[in-house]
Amino acid sequence: MQKDGGAVGGDAGREEGDGLWEVAVDRERCIGSGICVGTAPGRFVLTGGRSGPVRAFVGPDGAVLDAAESCPMEAVTVRERGTGRLLAPEE
Amino acid sequence: MTVSGETYAYPFSEPHRLDLDPFYAKLRAEEPLCRIRLPYGEPAWLATRHEDVRTVLGDPRFSRAAALERDEPRMHAHLRRQGGILAMDPPDHTRLRRLVAKAFTMRRVELLRGRTQEIADGLADAMAAGGDRADLVEQFALPLPITVICELLGVPFEDRGDFRIWSDAFLSTSKLTGQQVQDHIESMNGYMAHLIAERRERPADDLLGALVRARDEDNDRLSEEELVQLAVGLLVAGHETTASQIPNFVYVLLTHPEELARLRREPELVPRAVEELLRFVPLGAAGAFPRYALEDVEFGPVTVRAGEPVLVAAAAANRDPEVFSDPEGLDLGRSDNPHVGFGHGPHHCLGAQLARMELQVALETLLRRFPGLRFDGGPDAVVWKTGLLVRGPSLMPVAW
Ligand code: HEM
Ligand code: HEM
Ligand code: SF4
Numbered sequence: 001m002q003k004d005g006g007a008v009g010g011d012a013g014r015e016e017g018d019g020l021w022e023v024a025v026d027r028e029r030c031i032g033s034g035i036c037v038g039t040a041p042g043r044f045v046l047t048g049g050r051s052g053p054v055r056a057f058v059g060p061d062g063a064v065l066d067a068a069e070s071c072p073m074e075a076v077t078v079r080e081r082g083t084g085r086l087l088a089p090e091e
Numbered sequence: 092m093t094v095s096g097e098t099y100a101y102p103f104s105e106p107h108r109l110d111l112d113p114f115y116a117k118l119r120a121e122e123p124l125c126r127i128r129l130p131y132g133e134p135a136w137l138a139t140r141h142e143d144v145r146t147v148l149g150d151p152r153f154s155r156a157a158a159l160e161r162d163e164p165r166m167h168a169h170l171r172r173q174g175g176i177l178a179m180d181p182p183d184h185t186r187l188r189r190l191v192a193k194a195f196t197m198r199r200v201e202l203l204r205g206r207t208q209e210i211a212d213g214l215a216d217a218m219a220a221g222g223d224r225a226d227l228v229e230q231f232a233l234p235l236p237i238t239v240i241c242e243l244l245g246v247p248f249e250d251r252g253d254f255r256i257w258s259d260a261f262l263s264t265s266k267l268t269g270q271q272v273q274d275h276i277e278s279m280n281g282y283m284a285h286l287i288a289e290r291r292e293r294p295a296d297d298l299l300g301a302l303v304r305a306r307d308e309d310n311d312r313l314s315e316e317e318l319v320q321l322a323v324g325l326l327v328a329g330h331e332t333t334a335s336q337i338p339n340f341v342y343v344l345l346t347h348p349e350e351l352a353r354l355r356r357e358p359e360l361v362p363r364a365v366e367e368l369l370r371f372v373p374l375g376a377a378g379a380f381p382r383y384a385l386e387d388v389e390f391g392p393v394t395v396r397a398g399e400p401v402l403v404a405a406a407a408a409n410r411d412p413e414v415f416s417d418p419e420g421l422d423l424g425r426s427d428n429p430h431v432g433f434g435h436g437p438h439h440c441l442g443a444q445l446a447r448m449e450l451q452v453a454l455e456t457l458l459r460r461f462p463g464l465r466f467d468g469g470p471d472a473v474v475w476k477t478g479l480l481v482r483g484p485s486l487m488p489v490a491w
Contacts, residue, residue: 032429034149038437039185041151049429066185070192072444090193 017080021087023053023064029075036067036076043067044076057081064088098134101127101402102377106482108475109339111373115139115407124393127378127402132164135381135400136393139407141414141431143390147382147401149436156180157383157398164381164400166480168269175320177380181437187317190305191325191441194243194298200444203243207449210238211456219460224467224490231457232337232487233330236449240329243445244322245297246286253282258327276323283322298325325442332374333446335476335483337453340368342473342484343421345466350423355458357424364423365450370430371421373406376482380438405431461491 023043025036032049040063044051058064068076068088078087103114118125119139127137138144147153155178176187193199214234218225225231233255241251257279267275290303299322306313313321344351354364381400388395395401409430410418433440440446457464466472467488474486 033433033439033443034145034436035439038149038151039181041181049427063182063185066182066189069189070185072192072195072439073197 017082017085019060020057020081021060021064022057022079022081024056024077024079025051025053026073026075026077027052029073030071031073031075033072035070035072039070040064040067051075095122095125098126098128101129101137106373106376106475108470108473109342109372109482111406111410115404116410119407119411124390124395124401127164129164129378129402130166131168133162133400135164135378135402136395137378137402137404138390139404139411141408141411141429144403144405144408144431145435146388146390147403148431148434148438150388151181152385152388153382153401154180154385155380155382155438156183157385158381158400161383161400164378164402166377166379175324176441177324177438184437187313187321188437188441190302190313191298191321194301195441195443195445197444200448203239203445204448204452206242207235207239207452208456211235211452212460215456215460224488227338227341227487227489228334228484229486231453233334235337235453236330236333239445239449240326243298243329244325245290245295245299246326250282254279254326257282258330279323279326280319283319283326287318287322328440329442329445331481333442333449335481336369336372336374336446336450338473338484338487339372339374339482340365340450340454341457341464341489342470342487343368343371345464346470347421350421354423354454355462358455358458360423361451361455361458362447363425363428365447365454366428366430367421367423367425368450369432370409370415370425370428372432372482373409374432374481374483375405376480378402378404403431405434461489463491465490 025044027050030050032046032051034046036044036051037046040061043054043058043061043064044067045054064078065088068078069090071089074089077089079085080087103112118137123140123143124136124138126134128134138147159174159178176184179187214231218230237251237255241248241254246254257275286299287303290300294300294304302313302318302322306315306318344354354360381402383400384395384397386397409415409432412418414429433443433446467490472488473484476483476485
């Protein structure tokens with residue numbers, strides 16, 4: 001899977017991404033372990049015992065991929081903005 | 092400066108069964124960060140409030156790796172840890188943790204539930220076949236998590252006896268000399284290195300096989316030493332904690348008959364009951380794994396200076412009235428339960444989902460199979476581990 005977000009995905013017939021990533025946390029699944037907050041400092045914040053992204057759209061940043069791969073509940077997703085292509089977690 | 096200006100000897104008292112020393116509650120209310128001194132190593136701070144505990148465990152201004160260069164506060168002279176996942180900081184820690192995290196997600200763990208149930212049923216069958224009484228520790232609580240973690244990793248069944256002896260050395264250190272502990276650790280490392288070499292020759296589909304592939308496909312991802320240490324760490328961490336919690340949970344239930352009756356009436360409460368018991372049981376008998384401040388960090392009137400170590404009292408945080416209603420009470424139906432029984436932040440227990448599943452299966456199986464479960468000889472017949480490590484019975488006679 002192509003993972004360095006600088007390169008735009010470009011599956012034929014799809015819209016192109018604009019180089020930004022969309023970070024989301026499923027707050028229903030999140031158990032507030034704080035792993036994402038510790039793994040990608042400044043990218044996630046715990047409110048009311050659940051995590052959420054500090055900013056929904058970020059420039060390519062390996063740390064947010066690490067956070068999505070490390071979340072025990074697979075509650076964090078990182079997608080390419082525009083195409084919606086899933087960058088992490090790996091399926 | 093602290094409120095009292097005093098440095099307390101820690102732990103505050105010899106642990107008694109699963110009682111929490113009331114001094115924790117006093118500190119939490121009056122001196123939420125206090126100075127303590129463990130039997131070995133430099134003096135430290137102790138955090139007792141839920142919010143502060145989460146800051147110490149989750150804030151990147153606190154480091155585990157820094158402990159390697161310091162005279163770490165600790166319980167035993169010889170417990171100087173040489174590394175491992177719990178002694179690393181992001182991003183090194185992240186690299187290692189990512190590799191194994193996949194195997195321990197909720198989804199992957201659910202796939203192991205059926206097999207775990209089979210193992211638990213087999214153990215319950217053997218207990219029932221033996222009559223109407225048993226030692227819950229030896230006959231149920233120890234074999235369950237060992238079997239699960241050994242199967243997950245790919246440790247052959249016939250080696251489990253040796254493995255048990257070595258792994259006891261990691262946590263039940265009181266009876267062993269430093270040299271014996273060191274010898275056991277080396278035996279375990281050697282054994283793991285041998286299993287890993289086997290996977291190289293004959294690739295396998297177990298977790299060890301997957302870790303070997305991660306190491307061999309991309310040399311930067313995992314050094315040989317890290318690979319061995321990680322595998323040993325999983326074995327060690329994966330069983331003493333869970334094996335202690337099973338009889339701890341049963342002990343709490345049998346000493347809270349109304350809550351036990353409620354759980355029998357409403358077995359669908361088991362997942363919540365497990366969370367509540369994780370909150371309620373003070374598993375760690377003393378502080379372990381101190382964090383070092385990388386810069387000055389303020390906690391109200393107290394400033395932890397850069398370079399100072401802080402320990403957390405998870406059991407005290409788990410009874411913080413700011414967070415939990417009726418914190419001293421056991422409520423198996425408690426719905427909002429952000430306990431820190433699995434820690435918090437980047438080192439939040441890797442095996443938490445696995446442990447939860449095992450504990451759910453264990454409780455549900457014991458309740459279903461032994462409706463008359465009780466202490467054989469009363470609670471006083473339970474023998475508790477000593478040595479100020481992880482609390483739990485070493486012998487728990489039960490009857491049904
Ligand atoms: C609730 C309490 C505890 C938990 C959750 C816990 C958890 C763990 C974990 C996860 C590991 C594997 C770490 C790694 O791979 O680096 C480990 C190893 C170890 N723990 Fe604990 N532990 C606890 C209490 C203690 C205490 C109180 C002591 C002793 C004072 C202790 C001594 C050790 C030792 C000696 C090892 C092996 C170290 C090594 O591989 O170098 N633990 N424990
Ligand atoms: C009831 C059972 C368990 C309890 C209460 C427990 C508790 C904990 C706690 C409190 C920590 C954090 C220590 C710290 O940050 O200072 C931890 C870490 C860890 N646990 Fe567990 N644990 C349990 C079972 C397991 C199991 C079954 C496994 C493995 C398969 C496991 C593997 C680990 C590992 C590898 C770490 C270190 C994680 C890291 O440093 O990133 N634990 N555990
Ligand atoms: S790692 Fe996952 S479960 Fe933990 S706080 Fe982040 S989103 Fe929630």
